[in-house]
Every structure is written in C-alpha cells, then in structure tokens.
Amino acid sequence: MQKISSSDMPSGLGIALTANARAMEYFSSLPENEKASVIEKTHKIHSKSEMKNFVSTLVPSDNGITDYTSFS
Numbered sequence: 283m284q285k286i287s288s289s290d291m292p293s294g295l296g297i298a299l300t301a302n303a304r305a306m307e308y309f310s311s312l313p314e315n316e317k318a319s320v321i322e323k324t325h326k327i328h329s330k331s332e333m334k335n336f337v338s339t340l341v342p343s344d345n346g347i348t349d350y351t352s353f354s
Contacts, residue, residue: 286317295324298337305340 299306309320320340327333 286314286321291321292324294327294330294333295321295337298330298333299340301334302337302341304342305337308340308342 299309309317312320324333324336327336
C-alpha cells in the first residue's frame with residue numbers, strides 16, 4: 283500500500299490529532315492500511331465535535347484496545 287501523505291488526510295482529522303497527543307502517537311504507529319481505514323471513517327463526520335469524539339476513540343484504553351473500529 284502507498285504511504286499516506288499529509289494531503290491525503292482530511293484537515294479536520296489533522297487538527298483533531300494535533301490536539302490529542304496520545305491519539306496522534308497511536309495514529310502515527312498504525313500501518314498504512316489501518317491509517318487509510320481511519321481516514322475512510324472520517325468521511326462520515328460532519329462537525330468539529332464529532333471529529334474530536336472520533337479521535338478520542340483512537341486513544342488506547344488501559345487494556346490497550348482502541349474503540350475506533352466501532353465508530354459509525
């Protein structure tokens with residue numbers, strides 16, 4: 283899979299990740315196909331608060347599990 287560039291990332295996702303260091307760290311550690319999956323999910327998000335909530339699901343819980351896959 284081709285590497286995701288900053289131009290491929292929706293600006294709202296980039297802004298929300300910048301505001302949440304743990305989510306940014308997690309997103310950055312993902313393989314390219316999983317980053318693409320996260321980005322795909324953002325196409326259904328239409329507000330700043332929804333994006334903030336979505337990005338918060340990228341932060342692993344205490345057991346190391348993230349919840350973004352259930353985000354719809």
